[in-house]
Amino acid sequence: MKKIGFVTCVQLGLSCIEEIYKIGEKLELLITLKDDKAQKKSGRVFLDEFSKKNNIPLLKINNINDEMVLEKIKEYDLDWLFIIGWSQIARKELLLSPKKGCIGMHPTLLPEGRGRAAIPWAILKKLSKTGVTMFKLDEGVDTGDLISQIEIPLDESITATELYQKVNDVHIELISKNLKAIINDEIVLKTQDKELATEWPGRTPDDGEIFNDMSLEEALLLIRATTKPYPGAFIRKDNKKIIIWKAEKSLLKGDVKLKDGYLSILEYEVKEC
Incomplete structure (x- = not known):
């Protein structure tokens, strides 16, 4: 044995x-x-x-x-x-x-x-x-x-x-x-x-940051790739980190403005920066 x-x-x-x-x-x-x-x-x-x-x-x-x-x-x-x-x-x-x-x-x-x-x-x-x-x-x-x-x-x-x-x-x-x-x-x-x-290189939590000059496709891809159990994609606002676990394109004005439209956040978490 x-x-x-x-x-x-x-x-x-x-x-x-x-x-x-x-x-x-x-x-x-x-x-x-x-x-x-x-x-x-x-x-x-x-x-x-x-x-x-x-x-x-x-x-x-x-x-x-x-x-x-x-x-x-x-x-x-x-x-x-x-x-x-x-x-x-x-x-x-x-x-x-x-x-x-x-x-x-x-x-x-x-x-x-x-x-x-x-x-x-x-x-x-x-x-x-x-x-x-x-x-x-x-x-x-x-x-x-x-x-x-x-x-x-x-x-x-x-x-x-x-x-x-x-x-x-x-x-x-x-x-x-x-x-x-x-x-x-x-x-x-x-x-x-x-x-x-x-x-493939390692990634850090900071690699999940979403910037306003990103496209909707880039941001949604990043959100899908880094959601739970990973650290999550995020935006910075008012000295806070808003971690976006799930989002979708918004036909009207949404929560996050990007270069070609808006994201509507469906699931998120707020942490201090």
Whole structure:
């Protein structure tokens, strides 16, 4: 029986963990961030309840490359370590600690879209499809050998909220489809085609600002791409940040004037700048 550990701090990872137990398999060790870390991270979750319910040891850390992580992997004699929804890059020593290696997932069809903010970028780039890739981690960023991929078709109205849910569902599907093969050493690895690789840069909350010289199309696209669980598109007004979660074009004068018309805000939140 293969011994498996799991590293995550977001819903995508927890959904995978829950699927592992639905299948009837188990985990030897859970690893997550300390409670005070990344509290504003999109999709942030805590594993305490699941750990306690299923009697799984839970290690809370500052960094995936901490010495205590290496020690725990060896203590629990792990064959595989899943690292999903985790922004810290695992170094070589960590990757070599489990006997078989480490497995990750990335919400694009690798080698396209290596890097950060995959869900917002898929919408901002107006892609007709995206997907999720399961792959064996190496020292690069999303460069490891492919295990399995599932496509997600996109339409012109999809929001980050909707795409995040689709990505979550596909994470579950990839676990269901591949876990037995992983446990039985039956996976077939495929090298990524470097010629097809693209890299998408990280995004910050400030990248969501809407300016008056934007078009309606640009503003609505930005709102769809950065809505929940992401920080949101916003305007600044009277030393406040108005975060726009949902909006539509206004035939008459609306709430936000843009270069070719008005936005009518349907759902919003006000925060101090």
